[in-house]
Amino acid sequence: MRGGSVAVVGGSIAGSAFARAAARQGAERVVVLERSPGLLEDRGVGLCMQDARFAELVDAGHVPADVRRHRLALRRWVTRDDAPGAGDARGRRLWTQPFEFHSFHWGVLWQSLRARTPANVEFRLGTTVTEVGGDDDGDGAWVADGHGAREPYDLVIGADGYRSAVREAVCPQVGPEYAGYVCWRGSYDATLLEQLPGGARAWPEEECATVCYPGGQVVLYRIPGVDPGTTQVNWVFYAPTPAWLRLSGPTSIPAGALDAGRAGELAELAERRLPPYWAAVVTLTPPERTFLQPIYDLATPRRTAGRLLLAGDAATVVRPHNTSGAVKALQDAHAFEEAVRGADGSWTAALSVYERERGTAGLELVDLGRRLGAAQVVDAPDWSAMDESAMADWWHRQVTGSGGFGGSPLGSRPGT
Template identity: 35%
Template sequence: MRIGIVGAGIGGLTAAIALTRQGADCVVHEQRPAPDDDGTGIQISPNAVAELRKLGVDLDFAVEVTSRELLRWADGTVLGRTDLSRYGAPYLTMRRGLLTAALRRTDVHYGRRCATVRDDGSGVTIEFTDGSRERYDLVIGADGLRSAVRAVVAPAEPIDSGLVASRAVIRSDAPPGVRVWLGPGRHCVAYPIAPGLLNLVAVTPAGRHPDPFGGWDPVVRGLLGRAGEWDRRALYDLPPAPVWHRGRVVLIGDAAHPILPFIAQGAAQAIEDAVALARSPDLTAFRASRRDRVRRVYELSRAGLRVHHLPDGPGQRDRDRGLAVAPADGHDWLYAV
């Protein structure tokens, strides 16, 4: 089977590896003019790490983190802690560009922007914006939030969440864990991605804020103060598509179900999609196998819009009490291999 994959992100490249192992001839098209060398960080949880290991992906460059701590914004008090070493695979953090490089096992045709996809019943044609065309037995849309392929399967416009995620990498030694400070209207995340390098993500309301983390934990202010250039991107929300395929055109990852970054599962769920698709050539069965899990992940992540950003008061105190008594196995449904 000849398969066209639109998008050379984590989901598309994982699909190419998994399907090639099943004997498919995969061709990957990417609209960017060159490989992504993004140096900012990404978290890959045990559920996805286990799948990448089965595919033979070398992740020796990654950092293994042993815990995820939720902290109080004002003083860094630990509100809740998840032991990440209790699962059948490690929880890894790394530079995003190094991960995509490790996943590039097949040629990627760069500078090819998909205009539309047409399934005539006997095959699927991708039309590109330069006027060229390619024909395949199956086309996979792994082209992200603003997917051109999704437009012909389940059209929908992303909704601006009103939040912006600002990312930066700083030189800093740090504990081998993910730390998340929760505060009124905003939060901050820090985790190591290489020896001496720390990835920072500051999520704030859109617009200008002279000192968005004024009065916060001095540790947070110290980390943010050391950041140089920030990569700022608006966060968009969109429920999972009601259908993931039409004919021989199928969606995976953010093209099918964009997931807000509050529980760091966007890449992991794209990896799970890619592997599940390779295991299940029946597209209806593929979607059925993923639907309930993806919906649960989406809803948990979306809850972060409110739960992560509660103002001090009764709601915040109830949240903090719940985090303090959360069971050790509370994340097993998500992370366990």
Template identity: 35%
Template sequence: MSARILIVGGSIGGLFAAVLLNRAGFDVTVTERSVHGLEGRGAGLVAQREVFDILRDVGVEHVAQIGVIAHERIYLDRAGGIIHQQRTPQTQLSWDVLFRTFRDLLPDARYQIGRRAVEVIQEADGVRVRYADGREERADLLIGADGIGSQVRATVAGPHSLPDYVGYATWRGLLPEAEVPKAAADQLFDRFAFYEMPGSHILGYLVAGPDGSNAVGRRRYNWVWYRRYTPEELDAVLTDRDGQRRPFSLAPGHVRPEVVAAMRADAQRLLPPSFAAAVTAEPRPFIHAIFDYAPPHMVAGRVALMGDAAFVARPHTAMGVAKAAGDAFALRNALLGTPDIDAALATYEAERAPVGRSIVAYGQRLGKSLE
């Protein structure tokens, strides 16, 4: 009988692991706390080698072609002039398309939404997970793929294993290209654009439309603005429309109107005209605070961490999805390599922990100018 594997967290990383393990013959179930699912929550991503590898492994390499090519990089000055141009073609993929592709590869019975894990109980030869609805699931192995705010992480790394806020956050927008003002579109489209200033920078690029289309007129513009906030300022920014302070981020539509208005006013005051126009055109901007975290362990007993539930790296690395793909490959290969689950998990940790630590350190080096 194949090992029963429970994956807590149904975002990209959990899906990567679930699809690879399911295809390898393991009995896999994913539980995701979101009631409505995760599709539509992502923006754009710059794919690394591991992403192309996993697409090839599961037979959907064509998804790598569902992207938008930025033909060059440009750097702007405050007035909007181009001060540096570099011919470095690069393809940006859509998080939504990647998520939907892997979700479709997993049978519906193996992906359960609306199930929030609240307790993990280690046993001699397995693990039990208790959910908010009172039900329990038992498995031979639990994989924590539940992201930066992981509920599973404490079982592996201890009760105080919380990521460290690094002093800045990203505002983000993702809007149909037709809604970007023409003057901004003329300068920004089909390019990877940047503007840098002390303690802040903004970048933007086109990604495929929500249906995966990369046809002109059906794409979306993705912008990301890094801004510094003191912990006190962050508390105010991350307090949602209902007055609840969220720990890590606010989704589209949840940021208080007065906070959005202040951010837009700052964009007009601080950014080049094209970027200011793109930021202002986004009707529902969203925000993520930035954190660092490296766990002392990735494995404890029959519980393993992967993706951002393990190592939280700053987005400058553009390696979050690649890191999750690498973790998924390593887990599958280790479990296929031996029927001894404990030995397999030791192999997994030995391979991936040094990689995770190096990515976190790389992100810290890249983010020094923003601290």
């Protein structure tokens, strides 16, 4: 781009990747405005990326090849078996599916992206952007943090997640939609598994377990710990909306904020619904490592307006069943960088290419996330009647159609 100033609102996965892309393409001044005051290392806990999508991002230079990750190879679907004489504490096996994914610790992935951000990128931590807008002539944009005057830039990138302030200016009519269920989440050091009958060996390291019950499912897998050489257990427990939850907008109940009664509700649900081994894996979680997140999704009809641009979850939020959010955010950064590279110094041209390439990217993934959520949680089958071939058919129906499980290939356009 050779010059110009760029504000990136939000310094998480999308924000770090976009800041790096803008600086690599020669923007003279890149400023990341991030609400959180410190390191973001505990955010989000664990996530997965499909191996093929990860390899594409490494090849394109957006993720370091050596970021610590944990190999998964199989997804084992199980359900509780209450039949007399049912002996396996891990439940009745429904199906074992190949699962070519690696898992990541959110904070470790973020730190590896942040560490690669060029030194001339300015990070302003503890800065909450309250308003953004475009210049009347369409040749610039501004941000305000509520404490000073509007600060002008050539481009403002909204990488500020599902409650984006930048989206308010780009598509004010669009907001996240509640899916009708929540997920409880938790993580802890995997050495704690030794306390369980059968210990850690009962659960192979490369196995992602999916425990199905009427009304929801629990997905459990290991992730790298923050310290090299350590491993954590990570789980996502999809469940009906708790009676006490009052939703006044998309927000989560953070770790440490769940009182004993609510944590006890989760333990009761686990013990009533899950096979004993998996109930014990969930209830081993320290309360301060347990939190609750309502499930939302969001699809914006456009990604740009004047000199404003949306990235990552600010543009589209896909239900987590599809394990594609981080991939999608990094692919957005790739498309942005390619658009700037080919635009011969014109921001307007770069934004129009980005809109063309990514305008509807994510919409097909949102649809797929909805199909997966319906099939696996809201309208789930009678698990007691399912066997291996019924599971394979059921899965095939979910993933047939638009969107790619784990994300679409890098550079593919929706509908192609």
